Amino acid sequence: MPPFDVPEGDPFGVHNLPYGVFSPADAPSERRVGVRLGDHVLDAGAAARALGSPYAELLGRPTLNALLGAGSTTWSDVRRALTGWVTVPSHRDVIQPLFHSLSSVTLRLPFEVADxxxxxxxxxxxxxxxxxxxxxxxxxxxxxxxxxxxxxxxxxxxxxxxxxxxxxxxxxxxxxxxxxxxxxxxxxxxxxxxxxxxxxxxxxxxxxxxxxxxxxxxxxxxxxxxxxxxxxxxxxxxxxxxxxxxxxxxxxxxxxxxxxxxxxxxxxxxxxxxxxxxxxxxxxxxxxxxxxxxxxxxxxxxxxxxxxxxxxxxxxxxxxxxxxxxxxxxxxxxxxxxxxxxxxxxxxxxxxxxxxxxxxxxxxxxxxxxxxxxxxxxxxxxxxxxxxxxxxxxxxxxxxxxxx
Missing domain, CATH: 3.90.850.10 (Fumarylacetoacetase-like, C-terminal domain)
Known part of the structure; x- marks a missing residue:
């Protein structure tokens, strides 16, 4: 099933979009910011770069800390952008290759814990x-x-x-x-x-x-x-x-x-x-x-x-x-x-x-x-x-x- 076609009632649909950090199977030493949609993980940094997003640097880090420190206005703006990336049909051809099946990735500690x-x-x-x-x-x-x-x-x-x-x-x-x-x-x-x-x-x-x-x-x-x-x-x-x-x-x-x-x-x-x-x-x-x-x-x-x-x-x-x-x-x-x-x-x-x-x-x-x-x-x-x-x-x- 294509990553965009999340079954109705899936608790990880477009209304959710939680953030994590993952390593893809073909680059196990890398850490990338990911966003979950159904049983897939979108490489958020790669998506931002492919679409020319101003948030490419924030989402291209190996942890969530840069995004966390960017403040509430940016959090809302990034979430709005992500929602568009996974719902607007014209983005599909660009975005679809940047998804990874959840079962194929290794999930990492998503942020550097301060205190x-x-x-x-x-x-x-x-x-x-x-x-x-x-x-x-x-x-x-x-x-x-x-x-x-x-x-x-x-x-x-x-x-x-x-x-x-x-x-x-x-x-x-x-x-x-x-x-x-x-x-x-x-x-x-x-x-x-x-x-x-x-x-x-x-x-x-x-x-x-x-x-x-x-x-x-x-x-x-x-x-x-x-x-x-x-x-x-x-x-x-x-x-x-x-x-x-x-x-x-x-x-x-x-x-x-x-x-x-x-x-x-x-x-x-x-x-x-x-x-x-x-x-x-x-x-x-x-x-x-x-x-x-x-x-x-x-x-x-x-x-x-x-x-x-x-x-x-x-x-x-x-x-x-x-x-x-x-x-x-x-x-x-x-x-x-x-x-x-x-x-x-x-x-x-x-x-x-x-x-x-x-x-x-x-x-x-x-x-x-x-x-x-x-x-x-x-x-x-x-x-x-x-x-x-x-x-x-x-x-x-x-x-x-x-x-x-």
């Missing part, structure tokens, strides 16, 4: 964790949770693209009944089903980014799995928080969906139960949530379907909080939503919650699981409502656990 921040924005997830580890507390949430988006700075150097194996991490661990810590591979390796937001336009140090400026700085989003070694994390995180239990790997999908493709997926976040300080008060802003339908599978078996629409803190609030102290943004910054969990058991975004800290094993076709075993393959996929009832595909992020 990485991870949040903790799902009330359902936070309450589940609180009930597990603070069962006697009067409130399962910490006192600050409803007043600010809790987060931490992670490690950008271990952000990897979907399909990259995840080596089981080693570190110190100590069970409550153990007399002393031991060193060895994690035995409580977990996932965190998240959404990542990719920053394009930087900001100046000392100048906070307001809620209303979210679209001026965030280019798009991707799926994200923030792998977690729960046993290493439990021993190390007091008093400074996540470190080795989180920094060994964070996987992202190969496709970055521009915010403009998700206009029909915007929804209001859950009702606020506590007054917010002015820099976080979004009551007068456009709806800041997204209706993203995530699916989590282990070895091909779906174990959870977390709804992103339930997230208490929005991406705009997270960006505002991340910069309110004057911290600057850089092109390529990535921030994760935190684990996405819904109110129902089959909507929990981590094995920690799905098995209730290992108490209730999952029944999979290939055996029981509490935490991940070597050889296990975890895949997150998602879609969002699009125009006219269409679906916007967000691709997938997959990782296989291998022994260290």
């Amino acid at each position: 990485y921040v991870d949040f903790y924005a799902s009330e359902n997830h936070a309450r589940n964790v609180g009930r597990m580890f603070r069962p006697d507390a009067a409130d399962s949430l910490t006192p600050n949770w409803k007043h600010l988006p809790i987060g931490y700075h992670g490690r950008s150097g271990t952000v990897v693209v979907s399909g990259t194996d995840v080596v089981r991490p080693a570190g110190q661990r100590k069970a409550p009944t153990d007399p002393a810590p031991v060193f060895g591979p994690s035995v409580r390796l977990d996932i965190e089903a998240e959404v990542g937001f990719v920053v394009g336009t930087p900001s100046r140090m000392g100048e906070p980014v307001a809620l209303g400026d979210y679209r001026e700085h965030v280019f798009g989003l991707c799926l994200l799995n923030d792998w977690s070694a729960r046993d290493i994390q439990a021993w190390e995180y007091v008093p400074l928080g996540p470190f080795l239990g989180k920094s060994f790997a964070t996987s992202v999908s190969a496709w970055i969906t521009p915010l403009e493709a998700l206009e029909d997926a915007r929804v209001a976040p859950p009702e606020r139960t506590h007054p917010l300080l002015p820099y976080l008060d979004d009551s007068a802003e456009e709806p800041g949530g997204y209706d993203l339908r995530i699916s989590v599978s282990v070895n091909g078996h779906v174990v959870s379907e977390p709804p992103f629409s339930t997230m208490y803190w929005t991406a705009a609030q997270q960006l505002a909080h991340m910069t309110v102290n004057g911290a600057s943004l850089r092109t390529g910054d990535l921030y994760g939503s935190g684990t996405v969990s819904g109110p129902e058991e089959r909507q929990r975004g981590s094995l920690l919650e799905l098995t209730w800290n290992g108490r209730d094993a999952l029944e999979l076709p290939d055996g029981k699981r509490t935490f991940l075993e070597d050889g296990d393959v975890v895949t997150l996929s998602a879609w969002a409502p699009g125009p006219g009832g269409a679906r916007v595909g967000l691709g997938e992020v997959t990782g296989r656990i291998v022994a260290g």
